Amino acid sequence: MLSVVVLLAFAACACDSFGRHGSFISRRQLNQKAQLGSPTGDESGVALAAQGIETVSGLKFFTLEGGMCPYAARTWICFLELDMDYETVGINGLKKPEWYEEINPKGKVPAIQNLVDGSLVYESAICDEYLCDLAQSTDPDGPPGESKVWKLMPIGPGDRAALRLMNDHVDTEVCPAHFTFLMNKDGSRDEVLKDALEKALVVLEDTLVSHGGPYLMGSEFTIADVHFLPFFLRLVVSLRYFKEYEVPSEKYPRLLQWLEICSRRDSVKAASPSDERIIELYKKFVEAEYGFGGLNKNK
Ligand SMILES: N[C@@H](CCC(=O)N[C@@H](CS)C(=O)NCC(=O)O)C(=O)O
Known part of the structure; x- marks a missing residue:
C-alpha cells in the first residue's frame, strides 16, 4: 500500500x-x-x-x-x-x-x-x-592549530550530537505523527492523534526556548532547521486544509515564529512549494485508501 x-x-x-x-x-x-x-x-x-x-x-x-x-x-x-x-x-x-x-x-x-x-x-x-x-x-587568521569554520553545523561534539538527536526526533516522532493524523479517516481518533502530534512538537518548542532561538540550535541557522523545515511547512499546510487544524500559537509561539523567520531565507523560498501545490499533492495521499500509519518512517 x-x-x-x-x-x-x-x-x-x-x-x-x-x-x-x-x-x-x-x-x-x-x-x-x-x-x-x-x-x-x-x-x-x-x-x-x-x-x-x-x-x-x-x-x-x-x-x-x-x-x-x-x-x-x-x-x-x-x-x-x-x-x-x-x-x-x-x-x-x-x-x-x-x-x-x-x-x-x-x-x-x-x-x-x-x-x-x-x-x-x-x-x-x-x-x-x-x-x-x-x-x-x-580560518587562516584563527588561533594557531585547528581553527575550523563550519556553516550549518555546530563545532562541539555535544552540540553535534544534540543536532542529530533532534533530527532523529523529527524523523521518528514528528513526521509519523503528522501523517498518521493527516491520513486518519476515523473522526473519533482525531483527538488522540492530534495530541500525539502536539506532544512531539513540544520537544521542538522547548528546544527553541532552551537554546534561546531564533533557530533550533540557537543563534545560527543549522542543519537542524533544514531537516525539519520542509516537513513542518507541509504539516502546517496539509493539516490546515484537510483537518482544519491550526498549530496553536499560544502553545507553540516560538515554533511558528521560527517557521516565519526561516521562510524568509532565499534558500528556503527556493525549495518550498506553494500551499496550492502541497495541497494538490496531499489530496492524492488523503484520497488513497491505505492501511498504515506513518508514511515517513524515514526508511
Ligand atoms: N530516508 C530517505 C527518504 C527519501 C525518500 O523517501 N524519498 C522519496 C521521494 S520524497 C523517494 O525517493 N522515494 C522513492 C521510492 O521509495 O522508491 C532520506 O532521508 O533521504
Missing part, C-alpha cells in the same frame, strides 16, 4: 518543472549526453550518469522531477546555503532509469554524486552533513 502512495507522489511530481534554482537536466537529455559519449552503450549506470555534465564542484544533485520531495528539499537548501555549485538531475519517480540504482541502491532521492572523487552519497541527513564536510574550511 505504501508503494501506491509513493507512486501517487511521483505522479504528482513528475509533470511539474523546477523552480528558479538548479539547472534542470531531464533524464532524456542526460541519456542523450551519455549516449554521445558511449557509442557501445555498455557502460555502467554510474558512468552513464557521470558523463557530459560539468560543474566546477563536480557535484550532481539527484532529486525528483518537480522538486516536491521534502527529503530532497533538505539537501537543496544545504546546497544553496553553502553556496555550492551543483548540477540538478531530475529523476522521474514513476519511471526511474535503471542506472539510478547504481547511484542509490535504495532508489530514492536525494542523492549526490561527486565526479571529482567518485563518491556516491544518499539519505538526506547524510547528504546534508556530507555537503557541510565539503564546505568546511580552516
Whole structure:
C-alpha cells in the first residue's frame, strides 16, 4: 500500500518543472549526453550518469522531477546555503532509469554524486552533513592549530550530537505523527492523534526556548532547521486544509515564529512549494485508501 502512495507522489511530481534554482537536466537529455559519449552503450549506470555534465564542484544533485520531495528539499537548501555549485538531475519517480540504482541502491532521492572523487552519497541527513564536510574550511587568521569554520553545523561534539538527536526526533516522532493524523479517516481518533502530534512538537518548542532561538540550535541557522523545515511547512499546510487544524500559537509561539523567520531565507523560498501545490499533492495521499500509519518512517 505504501508503494501506491509513493507512486501517487511521483505522479504528482513528475509533470511539474523546477523552480528558479538548479539547472534542470531531464533524464532524456542526460541519456542523450551519455549516449554521445558511449557509442557501445555498455557502460555502467554510474558512468552513464557521470558523463557530459560539468560543474566546477563536480557535484550532481539527484532529486525528483518537480522538486516536491521534502527529503530532497533538505539537501537543496544545504546546497544553496553553502553556496555550492551543483548540477540538478531530475529523476522521474514513476519511471526511474535503471542506472539510478547504481547511484542509490535504495532508489530514492536525494542523492549526490561527486565526479571529482567518485563518491556516491544518499539519505538526506547524510547528504546534508556530507555537503557541510565539503564546505568546511580552516580560518587562516584563527588561533594557531585547528581553527575550523563550519556553516550549518555546530563545532562541539555535544552540540553535534544534540543536532542529530533532534533530527532523529523529527524523523521518528514528528513526521509519523503528522501523517498518521493527516491520513486518519476515523473522526473519533482525531483527538488522540492530534495530541500525539502536539506532544512531539513540544520537544521542538522547548528546544527553541532552551537554546534561546531564533533557530533550533540557537543563534545560527543549522542543519537542524533544514531537516525539519520542509516537513513542518507541509504539516502546517496539509493539516490546515484537510483537518482544519491550526498549530496553536499560544502553545507553540516560538515554533511558528521560527517557521516565519526561516521562510524568509532565499534558500528556503527556493525549495518550498506553494500551499496550492502541497495541497494538490496531499489530496492524492488523503484520497488513497491505505492501511498504515506513518508514511515517513524515514526508511
Ligand atoms: N530516508 C530517505 C527518504 C527519501 C525518500 O523517501 N524519498 C522519496 C521521494 S520524497 C523517494 O525517493 N522515494 C522513492 C521510492 O521509495 O522508491 C532520506 O532521508 O533521504
